[in-house]
Amino acid sequence: MKYSPASPCREHDIDSWAIETDVAIVGFGGAGACAAIEAADANANVQVFELASAGGGSTALSSAEIYIGGNGGTAVQRSCGYEDSSDNMKAFLEASFGANTDPDKIDDYVKGGAAHFDWLVRMGVPFKHSELKQRAIVALTDDCLLFTGSERAWPFHLAAEPVPRGHNLQVEGDNGGPLLMRILTEQVSARERISVHYEARVLTLVVGEDGAVVGLIVRIDQQELAVRVRGGVVLCAGGFCMNEAMVRRFAPTYAEGLVPIGNPGDTGTGILMGLGVGAGVVNMHECFVTLPFYPPASLTYGIFINDKGQRFINEDTYHGRVGHAALAQQRSLSNRVYLIADVEAYGDYETINFLQAPIVGTGETIEELEAEIGLPEGTLVETLTRYNADAEAGEDRLFHKSASWLRRLEPPLVALDCTIGRGAFYPFFTLGGLDTLPSGEVLTAQRRPIVGLYAAGRTAAGIPRTAAGYASGMSVGDATYSGRMAGRSAAAAVLP
Amino acid sequence: MKYSPASPCREHDIDSWAIETDVAIVGFGGAGACAAIEAADANANVQVFELASAGGGSTALSSAEIYIGGNGGTAVQRSCGYEDSSDNMKAFLEASFGANTDPDKIDDYVKGGAAHFDWLVRMGVPFKHSELKQRAIVALTDDCLLFTGSERAWPFHLAAEPVPRGHNLQVEGDNGGPLLMRILTEQVSARERISVHYEARVLTLVVGEDGAVVGLIVRIDQQELAVRVRGGVVLCAGGFCMNEAMVRRFAPTYAEGLVPIGNPGDTGTGILMGLGVGAGVVNMHECFVTLPFYPPASLTYGIFINDKGQRFINEDTYHGRVGHAALAQQRSLSNRVYLIADVEAYGDYETINFLQAPIVGTGETIEELEAEIGLPEGTLVETLTRYNADAEAGEDRLFHKSASWLRRLEPPLVALDCTIGRGAFYPFFTLGGLDTLPSGEVLTAQRRPIVGLYAAGRTAAGIPRTAAGYASGMSVGDATYSGRMAGRSAAAAVLP
Numbered sequence: 001m002k003y004s005p006a007s008p009c010r011e012h013d014i015d016s017w018a019i020e021t022d023v024a025i026v027g028f029g030g031a032g033a034c035a036a037i038e039a040a041d042a043n044a045n046v047q048v049f050e051l052a053s054a055g056g057g058s059t060a061l062s063s064a065e066i067y068i069g070g071n072g073g074t075a076v077q078r079s080c081g082y083e084d085s086s087d088n089m090k091a092f093l094e095a096s097f098g099a100n101t102d103p104d105k106i107d108d109y110v111k112g113g114a115a116h117f118d119w120l121v122r123m124g125v126p127f128k129h130s131e132l133k134q135r136a137i138v139a140l141t142d143d144c145l146l147f148t149g150s151e152r153a154w155p156f157h158l159a160a161e162p163v164p165r166g167h168n169l170q171v172e173g174d175n176g177g178p179l180l181m182r183i184l185t186e187q188v189s190a191r192e193r194i195s196v197h198y199e200a201r202v203l204t205l206v207v208g209e210d211g212a213v214v215g216l217i218v219r220i221d222q223q224e225l226a227v228r229v230r231g232g233v234v235l236c237a238g239g240f241c242m243n244e245a246m247v248r249r250f251a252p253t254y255a256e257g258l259v260p261i262g263n264p265g266d267t268g269t270g271i272l273m274g275l276g277v278g279a280g281v282v283n284m285h286e287c288f289v290t291l292p293f294y295p296p297a298s299l300t301y302g303i304f305i306n307d308k309g310q311r312f313i314n315e316d317t318y319h320g321r322v323g324h325a326a327l328a329q330q331r332s333l334s335n336r337v338y339l340i341a342d343v344e345a346y347g348d349y350e351t352i353n354f355l356q357a358p359i360v361g362t363g364e365t366i367e368e369l370e371a372e373i374g375l376p377e378g379t380l381v382e383t384l385t386r387y388n389a390d391a392e393a394g395e396d397r398l399f400h401k402s403a404s405w406l407r408r409l410e411p412p413l414v415a416l417d418c419t420i421g422r423g424a425f426y427p428f429f430t431l432g433g434l435d436t437l438p439s440g441e442v443l444t445a446q447r448r449p450i451v452g453l454y455a456a457g458r459t460a461a462g463i464p465r466t467a468a469g470y471a472s473g474m475s476v477g478d479a480t481y482s483g484r485m486a487g488r489s490a491a492a493a494v495l496p
Numbered sequence: 497m498k499y500s501p502a503s504p505c506r507e508h509d510i511d512s513w514a515i516e517t518d519v520a521i522v523g524f525g526g527a528g529a530c531a532a533i534e535a536a537d538a539n540a541n542v543q544v545f546e547l548a549s550a551g552g553g554s555t556a557l558s559s560a561e562i563y564i565g566g567n568g569g570t571a572v573q574r575s576c577g578y579e580d581s582s583d584n585m586k587a588f589l590e591a592s593f594g595a596n597t598d599p600d601k602i603d604d605y606v607k608g609g610a611a612h613f614d615w616l617v618r619m620g621v622p623f624k625h626s627e628l629k630q631r632a633i634v635a636l637t638d639d640c641l642l643f644t645g646s647e648r649a650w651p652f653h654l655a656a657e658p659v660p661r662g663h664n665l666q667v668e669g670d671n672g673g674p675l676l677m678r679i680l681t682e683q684v685s686a687r688e689r690i691s692v693h694y695e696a697r698v699l700t701l702v703v704g705e706d707g708a709v710v711g712l713i714v715r716i717d718q719q720e721l722a723v724r725v726r727g728g729v730v731l732c733a734g735g736f737c738m739n740e741a742m743v744r745r746f747a748p749t750y751a752e753g754l755v756p757i758g759n760p761g762d763t764g765t766g767i768l769m770g771l772g773v774g775a776g777v778v779n780m781h782e783c784f785v786t787l788p789f790y791p792p793a794s795l796t797y798g799i800f801i802n803d804k805g806q807r808f809i810n811e812d813t814y815h816g817r818v819g820h821a822a823l824a825q826q827r828s829l830s831n832r833v834y835l836i837a838d839v840e841a842y843g844d845y846e847t848i849n850f851l852q853a854p855i856v857g858t859g860e861t862i863e864e865l866e867a868e869i870g871l872p873e874g875t876l877v878e879t880l881t882r883y884n885a886d887a888e889a890g891e892d893r894l895f896h897k898s899a900s901w902l903r904r905l906e907p908p909l910v911a912l913d914c915t916i917g918r919g920a921f922y923p924f925f926t927l928g929g930l931d932t933l934p935s936g937e938v939l940t941a942q943r944r945p946i947v948g949l950y951a952a953g954r955t956a957a958g959i960p961r962t963a964a965g966y967a968s969g970m971s972v973g974d975a976t977y978s979g980r981m982a983g984r985s986a987a988a989a990v991l992p
Binding site: 004005006007008010012098099100209210211248249250252253255256271272275276277278279280281282284285286308310312313325328331332333376377378379382386397398399435444445446448468 | 500501502503504506508594595596705706707744745746748749751752767768771772773774775776777778780781782804806808809821824827828829872873874875878882893894895931940941942944964
């Protein structure tokens with residue numbers, strides 16, 4: 001029989017159940033691992049089905065910073081002298097996601113976050129009680145706490161008191177993801193109630209007469225097996241950035257010229273399985289995207305411009321917010337985006353950069369640079385004249401870049417071409433998925449829970465809803481937390 | 497029993513069928529009427545269920561311009577001296593909708609459009625073989641052909657030869673919608689195979705064991721009746737702009753400060769019913785939105801600016817594209833949007849306007865106006881100095897407004913506040929819905945047809961996909977055409 005994720009199997013078509021369990025988990029990344037641990041610790045028997053030959057998912061490929069705080073602050077925030085009330089964190093997250101916000105999820109996360117951090121510590125995840133002060137994408141030292149988002153930048157600093165919430169694991173280099181998943185995998189292995197099946201492709205869900213999810217079909221060793229669940233199925237199968245057709249259909253803004261980041265299993269299968277049983281999907285058009293222009297932090301002294309020579313963002317904001325704005329420019333009225341920097345910052349760029357934007361202009365004068373990159377005459381001169389006057393006065397009256405990142409941009413200057421398709425690195429992954437409650441219960445389009453179905457991580461639409469409000473660590477924070485909530489809910493649904 | 501659109505009824509729960517028919521149509525607006533006529537003309541028996549006490553839907557409330565062409569041109573286009581190849585129209589539509597494009601639907605529409613126009617004429621819809629040359633939102637004369645989109649504006653004129661495709665009905669004033677629906681209703685009434693039920697609320701779909709749609713539940717006279725279909729159910733129940741919760745969830749950009757336009761039944765019920773049986777939905781985040789700043793056409797000589805004094809659009813483009821850009825400004829980095837006009841244009845504005853934007857500044861000098869509306873010093877001066885120089889030279893080097901709409905903006909000048917929530921009229925309606933084939937077949941998220949289910953009009957994601965590429969008449973053109981295709985497909989699905 002030919003199974004297809006979006007077309008569920010009917011219970012009466014199942015001849016026999018090969019496996020019966022309390023909770024079945026689809027995907028063994030950060031969300032799936034946490035769901036399994038939490039379900040087992042609630043006395044449920046758990047079967048985990050992982051497509052790949054090993055667990056880890058996209059979490060293992062990430063830096064695994066954890067964006068977390070609230071409740072007065074995590075142990076590390078408090079050690080480093082920061083208080084972080086739940087209200088303050090909530091105000092920041094609501095400002096970050098605006099109309100896209102899921103207020104219930106945010107409310108739950110800012111209240112449960114500090115306790116989630118303690119849980120990670122109990123699992124054995126190491127965090128040093130130290131702070132890294134530089135502007136960075138990831139901590140390359142083993143220090144823990146850093147600002148990973150736009151907390152100190154306009155307009156966010158007006159909405160909430162800036163507090164660092166990125167928690168880096170105690171490990172040198174960009175190695176947080178592998179370490180986190182090794183620890184979580186050990187925790188899974190230590191629990192007898194959990195069985196993990198690798199190279200196990202879940203093909204579709206099984207629904208009962210009343211529309212409830214009662215199991216799934218999985219292919220293991222070329223055998224298609226029916227799995228019956230007493231509590232529920234937890235979909236932790238990642239997002240859909242690796243499914244080009246789905247990106248084109250649901251998030252078309254991101255379909256051309258960007259680079260998907262994730263694991264090969266991020267093909268949206270979990271989302272399709274949910275849709276097949278009547279789930280609602282939300283936020284499908286939004287992705288994380290970035291222009292990773294720092295390090296070097298000194299490029300923050302530069303300015304981004306469009307092909308009219310206009311600035312369009314405060315450059316001291318999070319790199320993902322800059323990427324989102326640069327993409328918006330190019331999807332509407334600008335064919336080009338440039339980063340204009342002085343030679344001092346460019347020297348740093350030659351030493352280290354992830355941006356990979358080619359240098360396309362150097363000018364001994366502004367006029368020369370303007371002509372070299374083909375801007376309408378006088379536009380860059382006007383923009384820089386105004387910017388330099390504002391830099392001198394210590395106030396960016398147009399875009400409100402912080403005074404600490406203002407310095408006159410004096411020739412010679414360089415232009416880095418940040419236009420999509422001309423070399424600059426624009427990675428993306430998806431932020432849309434199944435609509436869920438904070439408990440992980442999957443909802444219909446009318447927000448009624450579908451009995452027996454749960455989702456977590458990027459299979460669900462979680463806390464982070466747009467690159468314009470993203471901060472590093474939000475997705476791993478959300479995945480590990482939402483995984484736990486979903487695992488707990490599925491375990492609680494098992495009849496005694 | 498409590499029914500809910502997104503939770504279908506199971507066939508085995510139906511005790512008896514009150515009505516059996518070949519084709520059931522949900523909603524009697526433009527799409528539903530055309531679906532009914534076409535299905536009946538293919539020898540199917542048809543039952544139409546309409547929520548309201550009378551038919552018409554949002555089509556009856558609209559101007560009912562029909563955006564149509566291709567195949568060498570409609571009879572009216574050819575009479576007025578325009579050729580319009582299908583390839584040319586396709587190039588325009590693809591440029592209009594960019595990454596959001598559904599290429600199959602566009603291909604089908606540009607090939608079938610001229611014949612669809614002939615069909616409307618055969619139904620008795622009157623079109624005068626004449627052209628209206630002024631820049632207008634709707635024709636208030638009984639003339640037919642007009643440019644209703646951005647065909648002549650940058651960048652569209654580079655992608656396709658500009659041809660007018662808006663077809664206004666032969667009726668004085670803004671009365672096309674009522675006339676179109678009166679004619680279509682008469683055609684429906686004249687067909688014995690069609691029964692129309694008013695005040696009939698379809699509650700949910702009925703699905704068979706294999707997931708196919710086999711009927712629906714409708715409430716008529718406080719009775720809940722099961723309707724069995726042999727061919728299919730055609731969902732023509734409109735969009736979801738009147739469902740605030742759905743707008744907030746699926747199209748959050750449009751949830752605050754805008755005015756929904758449509759009929760009270762545009763609550764997304766058809767889309768929810770499709771989702772409940774496993775349909776895929778696409779383009780849910782996109783809406784038509786506009787800033788109806790013309791008439792008077794002379795305001796096109798003005799410029800739109802943000803709160804940094806920057807222009808952001810060529811003002812000679814379609815008002816919906818301007819509305820989309822103005823909204824984008826306000827959803828990202830600008831708290832205000834203004835339209836700067838000279839006193840000549842403002843005089844026209846005082847005579848006629850739909851915009852309702854309040855005047856918030858008048859300046860004998862540019863500096864005075866700039867200060868009055870609180871722009872950073874020098875910004876408006878720079879923008880206008882450049883604009884005026886470009887106007888004099890006859891070339892808008894930044895935004896490419898056509899030379900015919902360039903004239904120096906000399907003080908005294910006025911500023912109209914086009915900021916959301918300060919008076920300016922920002923109407924919107926939704927452009928997302930069920931994913932369908934050009935045939936009207938509703939697809940799962942993996943694009944497999946759901947047996948027995950069809951959709952048309954704004955319940956489906958059709959030709960128009962974003963306000964940034966919209967032209968007046970696209971939605972009624974698409975609704976009437978897609979209604980016919982869906983009605984024909986459902987009739988053809990009836991087993992002989």
